[in-house]
Amino acid sequence: MLENRKQTILFFFFSILMIYAVRLLYLQVIDDKYRSLGSTNAIRRDVQIPLRGQIYDRNGKLLVANVEVYDMYVTPRKVQPLDTLTFCRLFGITRQYFDSTMRIAKEYSVNRASLFLRQLSKEDFAKVADAMVNFSGFHFEQSFFRTYPAHTMANALGYIGELSKKQYDEQGEAKYYRKGDYIGLTGLEKEYELDLRGQRGIRFTMVNVKGEDKGSYGNGEFDTLAVIGKNLYSTIDVEVQQLADSLFQNKVGGVVAIEPNTGEILTLGSYPTYDPNELSGRLFSTKFRELSLNPDKPLLNRVTNSFYRPGSTFKLVQSAVALELGVITPTTSFTGFPSPMACHGHSAYHTANLHNAIQNSCNPYFFNVFKKIIGNNDISSPFMSARDGLAVWHTMMEKFGFGVKLGIDLPGEKAGLLPSVERYDKVYGKNQWKFSNIYSLSIGEGELGVNVLKLANLCAALANHGYWVTPHLIKGVGKTKGGVKSDLVKVHKTDIDPGYFIPVVDGMYDVVEHGTGRVARIEGLEVCGKTGTSQNKKGGDHSLFIAFAPRVNPKIAIAVVVENGIWGARAAAPIASLLIEKYIKRDIKRKEYVQQIMNTSYRTMAGRAAAGSPEN
Missing domain, CATH: 3.40.710.10 (DD-peptidase/beta-lactamase superfamily)
Structure with a gap:
C-alpha cells in the first residue's frame, strides 16, 4: 500500500516536471518570437517618445508647442572600452561630466538604460550619428522640449521638468516613467499630464556584435507605435x-x-x-534657481x-x-x-x-x-x-x-x-x-x-x-x-x-x-x-x-x-x-x-x- 502511494507521488512530480520542460523547449527553440526577444545581444529595445500635446487659445492661436530634439541614453553593461577624450570632444562635455554621469548610471542599474545627455538638436544629432558605431552601449531616443510662442501665462501654463526620485518610486509596479523622463510639474502641464503625455511606443531593432543597426526585427511585427499626446484647447484670449x-x-x-x-x-x-x-530646455535648473531667488516671487x-x-x-x-x-x-x-x-x-x-x-x-x-x-x-x-x-x-x-x-x-x-x-x-x-x-x-x-x-x-x-x-x-x-x-x-x-x-x-x-x-x-x-x-x-x-x-x-x-x-x-x-x-x-x-x-x-x-x- 505504502509502495503504491510512493509511486503515485513520484509520477505526479515527474508529470509536472515534464510539462515545464516541454513548455521551456517551446519558448526557447520552437517559438521564434520568444527565442529572439530573449537574446539581448541581437535585439535592441528602443522606446519611442511621443510628442506632447500642444495648447491653444480660444481662437486657435498656439500657446504651447514642441521642438524635436534627441536624448542620449547609456546602458553601462553594454559599454566597451572607448576613447573617452574623443567622446567628450564629440559631444562638447567634460571628463568630469562623463565620469560622474556614468557613475550615477551604474548606481541606478548596469542593465537598464539611463539618461546620459539631454536635448541635442537635429543638426547636432546629424553630426554625431555616424560616429556612434564606435561607442557601444550608447543610443539616442527622439524627444522634445516645450516652446511658448505667445511668451505669456507662465504660472497658469506651468512647466515640465525631470521626474524626481519620489515620483519615480511612487509609480508602483506598472512604471510608465523612466529615470530622467519629463513630467508636468506645475500648472496645466501638471493638471492634464495624463492627456498631454500621450503613449510611448517600442521598436525592436536587430543589431550585430558591434551594435550596428541591422534593420527592424520581425518586420516590425512586435513594435508598438507611439501615440501623440492630446491637444488642449483653452478658454484664454x-x-x-x-x-x-x-x-x-x-x-x-x-x-x-x-x-x-x-x-x-x-x-x-x-x-x-x-x-x-526660460524654464524650457537645458538651462532649466539655472533659470529656476534665479527665479526662485527673485524677491518679487x-x-x-x-x-x-x-x-x-x-x-x-x-x-x-x-x-x-x-x-x-x-x-x-x-x-x-x-x-x-x-x-x-x-x-x-x-x-x-x-x-x-x-x-x-x-x-x-x-x-x-x-x-x-x-x-x-x-x-x-x-x-x-x-x-x-x-x-x-x-x-x-x-x-x-x-x-x-x-x-x-x-x-x-x-x-x-x-x-x-x-x-x-x-x-x-x-x-x-x-x-x-x-x-x-x-x-x-x-x-x-x-x-x-x-x-x-x-x-x-x-x-x-x-x-x-x-x-x-x-x-x-x-x-x-x-x-x-x-x-x-x-x-x-x-x-x-x-x-x-x-x-x-x-x-x-x-x-x-x-x-x-x-x-x-x-x-x-x-x-x-x-x-x-x-x-x-x-x-x-x-x-x-x-x-x-x-x-x-x-x-x-x-x-x-x-x-x-x-x-x-x-x-x-x-x-x-x-x-x-x-x-x-x-x-x-x-x-x-x-x-x-x-x-x-x-x-x-x-x-x-x-x-x-x-x-x-x-x-x-
Whole structure:
C-alpha cells in the first residue's frame, strides 16, 4: 500500500516536471518570437517618445508647442572600452561630466538604460550619428522640449521638468516613467499630464556584435507605435492676456476675466511674471534657481495662492444676502451716525439707501446692514444672536464660493478665509464674542481672505443674477470642444432670488457712471463695477476693482488687484477698463491711456502715504 502511494507521488512530480520542460523547449527553440526577444545581444529595445500635446487659445492661436530634439541614453553593461577624450570632444562635455554621469548610471542599474545627455538638436544629432558605431552601449531616443510662442501665462501654463526620485518610486509596479523622463510639474502641464503625455511606443531593432543597426526585427511585427499626446484647447484670449501683461509692467498683483454664463476664463495673469521659455530646455535648473531667488516671487501664482481682504467689493454680496434675508429693502435708509466707520465725502449724519450706498461706497450703511444680518433672530442675548446670525451668513457666503475651493483646473488652489463661529469661539471663547467684535467684516475687512479668482467669480455671479459656473481654463481635450470633466461646467446656485440682484447691479452701474469708479467708463458700453481698497499693514493699501460688461447679456466679468495701488479707482479700475474694451471691441481707442498705465509703477508705493482719501 505504502509502495503504491510512493509511486503515485513520484509520477505526479515527474508529470509536472515534464510539462515545464516541454513548455521551456517551446519558448526557447520552437517559438521564434520568444527565442529572439530573449537574446539581448541581437535585439535592441528602443522606446519611442511621443510628442506632447500642444495648447491653444480660444481662437486657435498656439500657446504651447514642441521642438524635436534627441536624448542620449547609456546602458553601462553594454559599454566597451572607448576613447573617452574623443567622446567628450564629440559631444562638447567634460571628463568630469562623463565620469560622474556614468557613475550615477551604474548606481541606478548596469542593465537598464539611463539618461546620459539631454536635448541635442537635429543638426547636432546629424553630426554625431555616424560616429556612434564606435561607442557601444550608447543610443539616442527622439524627444522634445516645450516652446511658448505667445511668451505669456507662465504660472497658469506651468512647466515640465525631470521626474524626481519620489515620483519615480511612487509609480508602483506598472512604471510608465523612466529615470530622467519629463513630467508636468506645475500648472496645466501638471493638471492634464495624463492627456498631454500621450503613449510611448517600442521598436525592436536587430543589431550585430558591434551594435550596428541591422534593420527592424520581425518586420516590425512586435513594435508598438507611439501615440501623440492630446491637444488642449483653452478658454484664454491671448490678445487680451498679452495686453494685461503690458499693463501690469512695474506692478504686483493679478487679474482674472471670466465669461459669466460659461465660466470660461478669458484672462488669468499673476504679476510680476516671466517668459515661460526660460524654464524650457537645458538651462532649466539655472533659470529656476534665479527665479526662485527673485524677491518679487515670479513663480508664485498670486491669482490662486495670494489672499487679500476684499474691501468694498464685498459690500455687493453683503447687499444680496441682506435682501434675501429680508433685513433690508432697496429703499431702506441708514444715517451715518452713530457708526464707528467714517463715510467718505459725507457728514456723519448723511442718510443713504442701498443704491447710493453702493454708488458712493458708504461704510456706515453697510455697518448697519451687517448688524441687521447678525441680529436677525429672536435671541435676546447679543452673544447667542451673533453666533446664530454669523452661522447663517457663513452658509450663504459659501454659496458664492468664499471659504471653499472653486474647482478651477489648476493644481494647488486654496480655499481662502471665511470666518466661522468655530473660529471666533477659538479666538474669544464660546459665547464670549458679539457683533462689536466682528463688525469689520461688514466692509470686507477683518478675518476675510480672498484671491483674485474669487473676486472675478463673485462678479460673474452678480452678472448672472445669482449663479456661477466653475471657472476653468480648458474647454476641449483632444478636440476643439468636449472631453472636459463634468465638474468644470457645473452650475452653482447662490439660492438668492434673481430679482434681488437688480438693485445691486443698478448701483454698480452708477459706480462707474457717477460714483467712485468713473475712471472705468468706456464710450458706447454700459459697465457695472465696484472699487475697493484692501487694508495692508506692511505697506500701501491694495487697489481692487471688479466689473462686468455690458450691463445686459454680460460678456466679461473681471477682477483686478494691484498691490500697494492705494485705492481701487487709482490703479485697478483703469486696467480693468482697458481689458474690457479690448475684449468686447477688439480694439482700444485710448492709446495714450494705455501708455500712461503701462508707465505707471506702484512698486515703490509701499509704506508711502498717498495723497487724497481713498474709499474703503
